[in-house]
Amino acid sequence: MREILKMVVVLSIICGLAGLSLASLKQFTAPYIVEQELTFVQGPAIASVFDDFDNDPVKDRKTFQLPETGEKVTVFPARRDGRLLGVAFETKGQGYGGDLGIMVGFNFQPEGVQGIGVTTMKETPGIGARVAKHGFTGQFRGHALTDLEFRSQGGDIDAVSGATVSSTAAMHSVKKALHIYTSLKGQFTEAFGTEAP
Secondary structure (H helix, E strand, C coil): CHHHHHHHHHHHHHHHHHHHHHHHHHHHHHHHHHHHHHHHHHHHHHHHHCCCCCCCCCCCCEEEECCCCCCEEEEEEEEECCEEEEEEEEEEEECCCCEEEEEEEEEECCEEEEEEEEEECCCCCCCHHHHHCHHHHHHHCCECCCCCCEHHHCCCECCCCCCHHHHHHHHHHHHHHHHHHHHHHHHHHHHHCCCCC
């Protein structure tokens, strides 16, 4: 009985130390993981949305809080010659294989959607993955803030044939981004310290 108790105590100590080590490792690596995601996932998505900026949107990013929900949103500003052209931020929709992350950019003048870029995707290769292709994403470039709907719902965006769930997830992300943009628009020029055109 004594031997069993001794083994239980030793095993408990080993498990406790292993758990503490893993928790410490996670806490230590978390900032590096975030930085890698910003540099290698969100940075390229921003570059695919805005093509005429001369600042570093990742370094200039700021976090905003939605007044109605308290949700925090990281906003990336795009500037040219010190002038704030627009902003971009990531939203997510539930796709066929999991979360579908979309970086949505908005222009201030003329006001509209600058474009979208896919940040994270687990959709079916060859079918759902086509939402990341230019044929789908290109439809949003320069689009007005109104009528952001599929043709079947009265808009002018074509869903990807055979990928209804993925297309719907992308559209949900864009609409969510539009809601965030309209809720926070008044805070952008003040927060980023430049005047909107």
